[in-house]
Amino acid sequence: MWSSKKLLFLFFLFTTLFQSSSAVKKSYIVYLGSHEHGGVTEADFDRVTDTHHEFLQSYVGSHEKAKEAMIYSYTKNINGFAALLEEKEAADIAEHPNVVSVLLNRGRKLHTTHSWEFMSMEHNGVAPSHSLFRKARYGEDVIIGNLDSGVWPESPSFGDEGIGPIPSRWKGTCQNDHTGFRCNRKLIGARYFNKGYATYAGSEVVQNGTLDTPRDNKGHGSHTLSTLGGNFVSGANFVGLGNGTAKGGSPKARVAAYKVCWPPIDGSECFDADIMAAFDMAIHDGVDVLSISLGSPAVDYFDDALSIAAFHAVKKGITVLCSAGNSGPTFGTVSNVAPWILTVAASTLDREFDTVVQLHNGQHFKGASLSTALPENKLYPLITAAEAKLAEAPVENATLCMNGTIDPEKASGRILVCLRGINGKVEKSLVALEAKAVGMILFNDRSHGNELTDDPHFLPTAHIIYEDGVAVFAYINSTKNPLGYIHPPTTKLKIKPAPSMAVFSSRGPNTITPEILKPDVTAPGVNIIAAYSGAVSPTKLDSDKRRVPFMTMSGTSMSCPHVAGVVGLLKTLHPTWSPSAIKSAIMTTARTRDNTVKPIVDDINVKATPFDYGSGHIRPNRAMDPGLVYELNINDYINFLCFLGYNQTQISMFSGTNHHCDGINILDFNYPTITIPILYGSVTLSRKLKNVGPPGTYTASLRVPAGLSISVQPKKLKFDKIGEEKSFNLTIEVTRSGGATVFGGLTWSDGKHHVRSPITVGGVKG
Numbered sequence: 225m226w227s228s229k230k231l232l233f234l235f236f237l238f239t240t241l242f243q244s245s246s247a248v249k250k251s252y253i254v255y256l257g258s259h260e261h262g263g264v265t266e267a268d269f270d271r272v273t274d275t276h277h278e279f280l281q282s283y284v285g286s287h288e289k290a291k292e293a294m295i296y297s298y299t300k301n302i303n304g305f306a307a308l309l310e311e312k313e314a315a316d317i318a319e320h321p322n323v324v325s326v327l328l329n330r331g332r333k334l335h336t337t338h339s340w341e342f343m344s345m346e347h348n349g350v351a352p353s354h355s356l357f358r359k360a361r362y363g364e365d366v367i368i369g370n371l372d373s374g375v376w377p378e379s380p381s382f383g384d385e386g387i388g389p390i391p392s393r394w395k396g397t398c399q400n401d402h403t404g405f406r407c408n409r410k411l412i413g414a415r416y417f418n419k420g421y422a423t424y425a426g427s428e429v430v431q432n433g434t435l436d437t438p439r440d441n442k443g444h445g446s447h448t449l450s451t452l453g454g455n456f457v458s459g460a461n462f463v464g465l466g467n468g469t470a471k472g473g474s475p476k477a478r479v480a481a482y483k484v485c486w487p488p489i490d491g492s493e494c495f496d497a498d499i500m501a502a503f504d505m506a507i508h509d510g511v512d513v514l515s516i517s518l519g520s521p522a523v524d525y526f527d528d529a530l531s532i533a534a535f536h537a538v539k540k541g542i543t544v545l546c547s548a549g550n551s552g553p554t555f556g557t558v559s560n561v562a563p564w565i566l567t568v569a570a571s572t573l574d575r576e577f578d579t580v581v582q583l584h585n586g587q588h589f590k591g592a593s594l595s596t597a598l599p600e601n602k603l604y605p606l607i608t609a610a611e612a613k614l615a616e617a618p619v620e621n622a623t624l625c626m627n628g629t630i631d632p633e634k635a636s637g638r639i640l641v642c643l644r645g646i647n648g649k650v651e652k653s654l655v656a657l658e659a660k661a662v663g664m665i666l667f668n669d670r671s672h673g674n675e676l677t678d679d680p681h682f683l684p685t686a687h688i689i690y691e692d693g694v695a696v697f698a699y700i701n702s703t704k705n706p707l708g709y710i711h712p713p714t715t716k717l718k719i720k721p722a723p724s725m726a727v728f729s730s731r732g733p734n735t736i737t738p739e740i741l742k743p744d745v746t747a748p749g750v751n752i753i754a755a756y757s758g759a760v761s762p763t764k765l766d767s768d769k770r771r772v773p774f775m776t777m778s779g780t781s782m783s784c785p786h787v788a789g790v791v792g793l794l795k796t797l798h799p800t801w802s803p804s805a806i807k808s809a810i811m812t813t814a815r816t817r818d819n820t821v822k823p824i825v826d827d828i829n830v831k832a833t834p835f836d837y838g839s840g841h842i843r844p845n846r847a848m849d850p851g852l853v854y855e856l857n858i859n860d861y862i863n864f865l866c867f868l869g870y871n872q873t874q875i876s877m878f879s880g881t882n883h884h885c886d887g888i889n890i891l892d893f894n895y896p897t898i899t900i901p902i903l904y905g906s907v908t909l910s911r912k913l914k915n916v917g918p919p920g921t922y923t924a925s926l927r928v929p930a931g932l933s934i935s936v937q938p939k940k941l942k943f944d945k946i947g948e949e950k951s952f953n954l955t956i957e958v959t960r961s962g963g964a965t966v967f968g969g970l971t972w973s974d975g976k977h978h979v980r981s982p983i984t985v986g987g988v989k990g
């Protein structure tokens with residue numbers, strides 16, 4: 225038992241600790257909802273800032289202190305501010321009746337996987353086909369922004385040759401810097417936001433001015449921006465491989481970069497206070513589409529700066545797309561899950577850079593490669609990294625080809641066999657090069673199994689699967705003089721089957737609102753080739769002096785801008801469509817089968833589900849003519865928040881209107897997918913379809929999973945004109961109880977259009 229004296233001491237210790245820690249200031253976002261001003265002038269914005277200072281003054285003591293504490297005042301669309309506050313001050317402010325929420329200025333990550341391990345040039349093949357490109361005039365004059373690590377403005381993807389004057393509605397600017405950064409008629413805006421970052425990095429890091437630039441020093445922002453809206457750039461290639469035409473999803477779109485991501489601090493690169501500021505500005509500047517390839521684990525909507533900011537953008541008619549995250553394949557990892565966001569998963573392309581490893585015993589293995597050919601067409605001696613190790617190096621480290629473990633005496637002139645893991649794949653090839661090897665066979669460890677990647681290696685390299693690696697080892701072990709050859713790599717197109725889900729792509733279900741299926745769709749995100757930064761080498765190693773105009777990267781970061789480009793085309797083609805109509809068009813026309821007409825599979829060849837790909841893989845040409853759409857307006861989103869339990873006061877501040885919660889059932893929320901987390905007995909839900917195509921009669925067809933019976937009422941819907949809306953009811957009934965989630969589908973068709981929604985029903989109870 226603890227004596228009361230001890231307890232008293234502990235209490236004393238606790239309170240002292242608490243007091244000292246509570247005096248530490250942290251950066252917070254104070255979110256006040258929508259602006260009442262309909263104002264657009266600088267004077268209006270200044271008035272808002274004054275009210276923010278006044279508000280803060282009553283908590284921090286004086287006007288001076290309030291000004292000092294304030295990091296950002298959000299004045300245009302989002303009402304709120306970011307400030308350095310003590311924990312107690314933040315808690316007090318949260319109690320104020322005009323405050324919707326107070327959020328810690330959290331950090332987020334860009335959604336690439338080991339970007340430095342990848343490389344190349346020509347843009348991928350699953351861009352929209354020519355017909356949508358042509359019909360949508362290549363996304364002419366649509367304005368697409370991205371929040372990312374900035375842009376490399378000199379990249380040919382952002383040249384403005386042959387592009388007309390900047391649309392007069394554009395209100396954005398180009399923030400100049402010390403590096404000679406310039407915008408043009410293609411890259412029409414670039415801004416940077418680093419004050420929220422500075423509260424973590426320390427003002428000295430930021431104040432010397434080297435970070436005051438929209439220039440991309442990571443490569444990520446240039447890559448995503450060129451994927452969504454880069455020009456046609458012909459003759460793009462890397463060491464002669466994949467020579468072709470680079471292009472973005474909306475190649476004639478205007479693009480704008482909002483730089484919110486900086487050198488990482490404890491794994492975070494992009495901070496919420498900056499993200500909020502960038503959103504507020506981008507909405508004001510006049511973007512039509514916003515693509516955001518970053519995130520952090522999902523949290524409640526009012527505690528999530530990105531969800532809040534995206535809501536304000538959607539309210540202004542901007543379509544907001546976000547990457548789903550790279551935390552797969554674990555279930556429930558999907559992020560950016562608000563229903564007003566289009567959330568994108570990642571899958572493979574039908575392109576590979578292939579090579580063949582040939583052994584002297586006649587065995588052949590397929591490998592992935594983005595590298596040059598061996599100097600001569602002959603067999604070279606093979607050596608395992610363990611055999612080639614320096615005497616003092618631990619064998620585990622040498623096996624991985626870590627720096628300083630390989631003996632050039634032993635590796636020289638040979639093909640070095642290295643194990644994947646721990647250090648970067650491309651770094652291993654640099655170690656091999658520095659050890660004077662002529663080539664490298666990189667084989668997967670057991671955990672990476674069959675996953676091969678195209679990387680910008682320093683010497684002729686073949687990346688092979690685990691099983692083949694075992695065979696190479698067995699061969700080397702079986703002979704005194706092992707010999708082999710790596711064939712010159714070639715670009716292979718129309719690989720089958722494709723797409724398949726990327727192992728890293730974050731999976732559903734949605735942990736915040738399980739009634740909303742997330743992710744929404746999947747798009748190419750593996751080994752994507754797009755523009756890169758001239759500030760950094762493909763490997764990001766200092767010792768790598770190479771600079772490349774194009775690079776391969778993988779991640780949901782890469783799939784998101786693909787869909788953003790398609791949204792740009794749809795905006796050009798259908799300027800009056802709402803963000804939700806565009807989203808519905810993309811979702812209901814997506815496909816769930818691959819190019820062999822078999823169901824899309826997972827990374828381990830198991831049939832994928834809506835938790836992996838949502839509605840499926842995007843099909844841009846179908847999306848331009850979906851027939852019918854499931855539309856949602858701002859009121860629907862607000863009702864959705866009512867349903868989640870936010871009260872009248874919070875809702876009214878958030879929406880900027882005197883909204884009265886109508887007591888909707890969340891299952892009736894007009895989302896283009898149907899998801900019931902747990903079904904007891906039976907349920908009837910309703911949906912409303914809007915005609916955006918020719919007149920026609922649509923008939924419902926159902927794919928009913930075992931254990932359920934599903935019926936639609938009415939079974940036919942007749943539309944006479946554009947804009948006409950019709951409702952239907954769907955009744956789902958349990959016929960046999962079971963614990964597992966089951967998947968079905970509903971399709972409305974007039975013979976030409978197929979409006980498909982996945983049906984997901986969790987634990988089925990009788």
Ligand SMILES: *[C@@H]1O[C@H](CO)[C@@H](O)[C@H](O)[C@H]1NC(C)=O
Binds near residue numbers: 428432
């Ligand atoms: C500014 O700070 C950065 C980051 O600390 C540093 O790398 C750079 O050398 C500094 N530049 C100047 C001009 O002091």
Ligand SMILES: *[C@@H]1O[C@H](CO)[C@@H](O)[C@H](O)[C@H]1NC(C)=O
Binds near residue numbers: 458460464
């Ligand atoms: C790439 O293709 C272009 C034309 O399509 C050609 O002019 C150029 O020589 C090619 N480059 C390489 C390295 O193959």
Ligand SMILES: *[C@@H]1O[C@H](CO)[C@@H](O)[C@H](O)[C@H]1NC(C)=O
Binds near residue numbers: 617618621626646
């Ligand atoms: C071996 O690799 C580990 C990391 O896996 C590293 O911590 C250790 O320092 C390395 N040992 C030597 C001797 O290089």
Ligand SMILES: *[C@@H]1O[C@H](CO)[C@@H](O)[C@H](O)[C@H]1NC(C)=O
Binds near residue numbers: 658767
């Ligand atoms: C390995 O370390 C040496 C010396 O520190 C350095 O010169 C070389 O560039 C490094 N190589 C790699 C691949 O990092």
Ligand SMILES: *[C@@H]1O[C@H](CO)[C@@H](O)[C@H](O)[C@H]1NC(C)=O
Binds near residue numbers: 697701
């Ligand atoms: C190599 O061969 C020896 C015996 O010949 C065997 O014990 C060992 O497991 C083999 N190693 C590998 C990696 O195949």
Ligand SMILES: *[C@@H]1O[C@H](CO)[C@@H](O)[C@H](O)[C@H]1NC(C)=O
Binds near residue numbers: 871872873874
């Ligand atoms: C609404 O919710 C907030 C936060 O939970 C609370 O502070 C406030 O008192 C509530 N208002 C009403 C009218 O219930």
Ligand SMILES: *[C@@H]1O[C@H](CO)[C@@H](O)[C@H](O)[C@H]1NC(C)=O
Binds near residue numbers: 908910937938951952
């Ligand atoms: C759907 O069901 C509701 C409630 O049962 C009913 O009021 C409504 O008329 C039905 N709608 C259609 C289109 O059948």
